[in-house]
Amino acid sequence: MPTKLRIAHLYPDLLNLYADKGNIRVLVQRCRWRGIETEVIPVPSGEEPRLEQYHLVLLGGGSDREQELVAKTLGKNKLEWRQAVHAGLPVLAVCGGYQLLGEYYQLPDGRKVAGLELLDLVTKADGPRLIGNIAIDAGPELGTIVGFENHGGRTRHGHEPLGTVLKGHGNNGRDGKEGVRYQNVIGTYIHGPLLPKNPRLADHMLQLALDYAGIRATLAPLDDAFEMAAHHAFLSRRLDLPTG
Secondary structure, X not given: OOOOXXXXXXXXXXXXXXXXXXXXXXXXXXXXXXXOOEEEEEEOOOOOOOHHHOOEEEEOOOOHHHHHHHHHHHHXXXXXXXXXXXXXXXXXXXOHHHHOOOOEEEOOOOOXXXXXXXXXXXXXXXXXXXXXXXXXXXXXXXXXXXXXXXXXXXXXXXXXXXEEEEEOOOOOOOOOEEOEEEOXXXXXXXXXXXXXXXXXXXXXXXXXXXXXXXXXXXXXXXXXXXXXXXXXXXXXXXXXXXXO
C-alpha cells in the first residue's frame, strides 16, 4: 500500500494558462493539514505520462497551439488512458484539458485536433468567446461551483454534466449544462483557478484519489471559513446569486 498520494501535473510548462498550479497547491495543502503525505509529479512537455504511477491527474488549459502540441504526446497511449480511467484513475481536466478528453477539437480554420477519445465528446471553435463569471449547481454532493470561464470552443457530449448553469455560459452557451462527469473523471471550463473557491470539489477529488490509491485516510473536516467566504462573496457580489 502506498504511503504517499501521487498527484501528476501534466505539462505545466504548456498547460497553465488558467492558474492551474493553484489547483495543485490547494490539493497538497488540504492533504498537509490532515497529515496526508503527497508527491507532486510534474510531467514536462514531450514526455509520456506513466499513468500506472499516479493516483490523481491534473490536465490544465492552454492555447490552441499548446493543445496541439500536448495532443500529439497524449495520443501515443490512448489505450493506456482508457484502461486507467476504467480502472478508476481520478482525472481533473480544466478548459483545454477538458476538450482533450473527447474525440476532437475543431480549430477555427477547420482542422481537427484529435483528443484522447475517452468520452463521447466533441468541441468546435465558434464565436464570440464565452467569457465571464460562472456558477453551476453540481447537485447535493458538490453543491454550487463558482469561477471564471473564457473559451471559444463549444462542447457537446453524451455524458452526465458536472452541473447546471445558474449564471454564465457553460459547455456551449445553449444547453444550460457545464462540464462532464464520467467514472472518476471531471472536466470543466471553470477556472481562475478552480479549487481555491470550491473546497468541496477539492476534497471530492482527494477522496477519489485516496480510495484509488488504497490509502486508508479519512478526510477530516477543515475550517473552510476563509474559502467559503470567498465562495459566497463571488456568488453575491459577482453573480448576484443567493449564498444559501
